[in-house]
Amino acid sequence: MGSDQMNVFFELTWPREFSISKGITRDGVIDNLAVKIPADFMDDIAIAWIKKRKLQVAVGGPVGNECGSPDCPLGVRVLFLPLNPLK
Known part of the structure; x- marks a missing residue:
């Protein structure tokens, strides 16, 4: 994750599997970007994010x-x- 407080950066090192799709408007502007990764990998990311941001109370911890x-x-x-x- 970057040090920028307003943005989140994902860097997936040696991902087992992934796919990327994007939606583009008529103007050629990307309006959405989707990255598909295994659910257990996302679980690890989510838990690390909750700990880093100290959001345990938001999930009942x-x-x-x-x-x-x-x-x-x-x-x-x-x-x-x-x-x-x-x-």
């Missing part, structure tokens, strides 16, 4: 110094289980 948060001074990671697990 711990924040601040709570146990399980990346900012927790104890470095403790907690596994959260449902209160009434399905049998």
Whole structure:
């Protein structure tokens, strides 16, 4: 990712598979660009992005110094289980 706060840059090094498609207007302007990558690779990118931007609260995770948060001074990671697990 670049250091520019307003943009995100993807660099895929040695991707296993990919495809790129684009939509072009009549004026020859690209109006969309799609990159297809394996879902598990996108999962890795998404998790890294959430950690880098400290967006855990947006996806229901711990924040601040709570146990399980990346900012927790104890470095403790907690596994959260449902209160009434399905049998």
